[in-house]
Amino acid sequence: MKKTRISLFPNKARGVSRGLSLVEMLVALSLLSIGALSFFGVFGGIARGVQNAKARSLAANLCQEQVQILKQKNYYRVMVTTAPSFDLRFSTPIPYDTSYFPPETVLEGGITFTRLTNLDIAQEVSGNIATLAPTSSDTGIKLLTVTTIWTQGREARKVETRNVLSNPDAVMTTSILRGKVTNASTAAALPDASVVVTENTGFVDTTNATGDYVINLFAGNYNLFVTAPGFFPKAVPVAVPANSAVTQNITLSPMATRTLTGWAWVTDHLVISQIMGQVPTSLPSGIKGEYVEIFNPTTFTWTVSGNIGLKFRPLSWIGPERDIDIDYTGSPATIAPGGYYLFANTGPIVVNGTNVIPDAVWNATVGGANDVNFPYFDTTPGSEDFNIIPINTDGAQEGAGHIRLMNTGTGATLDTLGWEGGGGGFAPANFESIPIDQFTGLQDNEQFTRLSSTAGASATLGRAYDMNYNVYDFWTTAHAGGTMYTPRTTASSTQTVLSGTPPIGGTVSCTDGLSAPDAVEWEFYTNGVTDAWAGRYYLLNVATGTWSVYLGYGTRFQQIDNVVVPVGAGDIPIPDASTVPPWQNAGYSHVFLTTTTTDGWVLGRVLNVSGTGIAPGIQVTNNLNTVTASSLSPYRYFLRTIPGVYDMTANPNNANASYVSAVQPGVTVNAGQITSGVDFVLSQGGGLNGFVSRDGTNPLPGIAVTATNGLGLVEATAVSGADGRFRMSNMSTGTYLVEAQTASGESATPASVSTAVVVGVTRFVSTFTVSGASGFITGGVTVGGNVLQTGVLVVASTATIVNPPSLSTTTLLGAGYYVGSSLESGNYFLEVRGSTNPRYNIYAF
Known part of the structure; x- marks a missing residue:
């Protein structure tokens, strides 16, 4: 045998070079393209990761910057957020202040950030930091939350920082109130009972597993309001001396309770209530009948003619279901509540020896839609057969299928009935959950009848049971023990509905x-x-x-x-x-x-510190809807509103000037549900107002004014407005020390004023004149008309500064310098001591 050597590179063997073929070029380009795409994909992922890390780092720096700025301010000038707005782009909405610390837009590193600030009064409760309503007395703790948001691609992202602001001048509590909450009937300890000092809701604790509570507070006379699920609430007066520990045990009486029970149903749509695939007729031609009965379990009348349709598909088809063309000529137009409507191929049909005339029939037009779409439908004169729904003897795999009841106006499916068959228990193309269990399929003279209730099918009750499982919703004739249920029409009497979905x-x-x-x-x-x-x-x-x-x-x-x-x-x-x-x-x-309905409800009570009602009734609002609480026992209010999370307010804007207002924050309302236990306890109160000036005449805005009660607690804080006026409108009665809170280098005259708050009266306190108060200088930095983004040093001083600035004894002992830097946006912001003469000189380096 001759051996032949095959060279993979024949030209090379001859010493002749050649170029690449077109196929080789295409393969090479494809491989290079795949490699390039992979490279760019990896590079893109790395770039996005780097960009995200950069954005998160910058956002974290912006959060920390705001924290440091606010922590350097006078504690009382960092005002609590009283009416937060919410950013809803995240799964948990982000509250933020729009008044004292509004949202800021900051351009940093080529990325636009939004910085949000929120402040809450806080208190330690059972070892955890809990936020209180903004109307609560100052506890000496404020929870600061700063959130910085940016957009990456189409997704909003955020970094959040929390910090606690402490009042360095806070008066330490000197007394302890402790005790145990027990069941008045059994003396058993009550865990999770709430014990609140109504005069200051910051004094609060929740009982532990053994029913014990401990509250650190100041000396004074208080009213405790104690609640626990399943027990009647109780108001308990208690006196706490200075530098002492007082034990106050509390017993709560259990409420007598029962259990309510019942069954619930929804009946909001028409249902297929019965079908028969082949049934005798009284026609001399011997045509076999078939029908579909529907039932109206709802409380309203449905228009059928022109609005209700049927779709059918047998198992043996390959393709979509087809519309049954119904002839509504002369047919009843509507179906009443509790009434039936009967569709049939012809009529009258005979069931249980009764001739039943259908309400509407299949359209038997020669060459019409039914004639074309359904193989067993025949309009040939002399051999008419108007059957659409095949039974098991009509051919291979027949006897299985499904019918859909449609709202033709909206295209919505009202009901679907599917049944197995085909001689092998084959499933139809469509059904509700599980089809009717049939091996053979729909047979001659067999009914599928919907149940009237869980007890089964009935001839006297509406066929309405619909748990959306065909196999459980219907009885076959075999299930009914051979019983046949006569179909009903619009001419039949209506039937009682005992079930639904x-x-x-x-x-x-x-x-x-x-x-x-x-x-x-x-x-x-x-x-x-x-x-x-x-x-x-x-x-x-x-x-x-x-x-x-x-x-x-x-x-x-x-x-x-x-x-x-x-x-x-x-x-x-x-x-x-x-x-x-x-x-x-x-x-x-x-x-x-x-x-x-799409609404929900909030239920609660409004009480005074004695645990009784207030007359006239107090208004309660979620800022969308407002109701008035009853002044009669049990002193309830019931507010209906759309679902959401709300801060509920009792006595908004001190509508009843004799009582303080109160807030229950974060109340969740769900559609169709009642949120219970949103209670309020209001103490009697009045208000104070006054004026802040820089010279006794001209107003000075932005100065915090506090009112401290006899226990050393700051009960109210206000800030002077653009007109220099401040108002404290939600204060308990008593004597207060009112002070203008000054920063370093500032002084107020008078330093403080003692005044009394009386029920229903707003009293003028004084005019406070503040010397050396701070102001602000803002502006922008440009070069040749363009924003300078790199940042420059900005200096403000009443003295003249040489360029470059010199460091000398004169400089150190002379007029003060206020220094800052411009932002990437070119803007700068300097806080300076107020001065109109001499004026400030501004320099940029």
């Missing part, structure tokens, strides 16, 4: 103020033929009394009034004959969510 996950809540909202949950039943589930609720720990109950599921809602909860034992089914509305069907405590 279980609103699982819906909520139930009560206005008793004690119980917590609970959920509607599955409850299992068996009717001896198939399994069934209903939506059951159990609302625990409902206080004795007469209340309203609210059930919500999405936008579906129902209110039940006059729910009486007597002292006793056992669960109370609602609704009943005496509730408003009463039970829809006597003996059945079923609630039908027939109305719609």
Whole structure:
């Protein structure tokens, strides 16, 4: 055998060089492109990472800068945020101040940042820093939160820094109030009870596992307000001497409670209530009938003609479902609540020996849509067969399929029924959760009938049960033991609705103020033929009394009034004959969510320090909606509003000048639910006002003024406005020392004024004249008309500065220099001591 050598590079073997082929060039370019793309992809990722790290570093520096700026200020001039706005771009909304420290836009490193500042009164409660309402007396602690936000790509990012500002002049507490909170009936310790000093909500503690509380406070006479879930609240007066520890044990009486229970249903759409694939007719031609019955379980009338349609697809098809063309000529236009509507291929049909005339029939136009779309539909004269829904004997894999009930106006699916079959239990293309379990499929003279309740199908109750599982929602003729249910039409009488769709996950809540909202949950039943589930609720720990109950599921809602909860034992089914509305069907405590809402509710009480109501009633608001609390026991208010997180305010703007206002921050409102326990305890109060000037005549804005009570607590802080005036409008009665808070180099005349606050009166305190107060100089730095971004040294002085500045004894002992630097935006900001004569000279280096 001759051997042949094959050279992979034949030209090279001959000593001849050649270029690359086109294919080789394309392969090489492809490989280079892939490598380049990979390189640029990696490089891009690295660049984005570097940019993000740079932005985070700059943002952190901006946060720290603001913290340092504010910590260098006089404690009282760092004002608490009283009405925060919220940045909603993050999963947790970010509160920020818009008055004293408004948002700042800062250009740094070519990136535009937004810096937000928020300040809260804070207090240590059980070892943790807790924020208090802005109307609380000063505790000597403020929680400062600075958030810097920037945009990277399309995503908002942030860095947040928190710090605590402490009052260096705060008076230390000298006394201790301690005790134990117990159950008045059993003497058992009550954990998680709240003990609040109503005169200063910063004095607060929560009992531990053994019911003990400890509050550090000043000497004085106080009122404690003590609450615990499931117990009646209690007001307790207590006297605390100076430099002592006082023990005040407290007993709370348990509320008598019961459990409310019932079943909940939603009936908001039409349902397919029965189908038959082949049924006798009374026509002499012997045409077999078929029909689809629908039921209206809702409380309103539906327009059917021109608005309701049916789509069908058998298992054997490959392709989409098809519209059944319905002839509505001469048909009833509507379907009443509790009524039926019958579609059939022809009529009358015969069931249980009864001739039933359908409301509307399939359109049998020769060559029409049904004739074209459905293989068993035949309009040939003499061999007419108007069947669309095949049964198991019509061919291979027949007997399985699905029907959809449509709102043709909106395109929405109202209901879907799917059933297995095809001689092998094959599933249809569409169904609700699980199709009707059939091996053979729909057979001759077989019905699929929707259940009327968890007890099964019925000839006398509306076929409304719809848990969105076809297999559990329907009985076949075999399930019914051979019983046939005569189809109903618009001419039939309406039927009682006893069920619907279980609103699982819906909520139930009560206005008793004690119980917590609970959920509607599955409850299992068996009717001896198939399994069934209903939506059951159990609302625990409902206080004795007469209340309203609210059930919500999405936008579906129902209110039940006059729910009486007597002292006793056992669960109370609602609704009943005496509730408003009463039970829809006597003996059945079923609630039908027939109305719609997107709102929620806030429930609470408004009391004075004695634990009783206030007359006239106090207004409560979330700044969207306002209600008035009852002045009669149990002194409740009930506010309806859209879902959200709110600061609830009682007595806004001191509408009742005899009482202080109070705030409950961060109250969450959910759609269809009641948020309970948002209570207020108001002490009587009045107000103070005054004037701050730089020379006794001209106003001086921006000066903090404080009012310190006899316990050494700063109860109110105000800042002079552009007109120099300040106002303190939310103060408890008593004697106060009012002072203008001055910074280093400033002085006020008078240094302080003692005055009394009386109920319902706003008293003028004094005119404070502040000498040496600070002001601000701002401006921009440009070169040749262009912003100078690199930053320059900016100096302000009443003296003349040579260029370059000289360091000498004259310089050190002469007029002061105020120094700063311009920002990347070219702007600068200098805080200087006020001076109009001589004027300031500004220099940039």
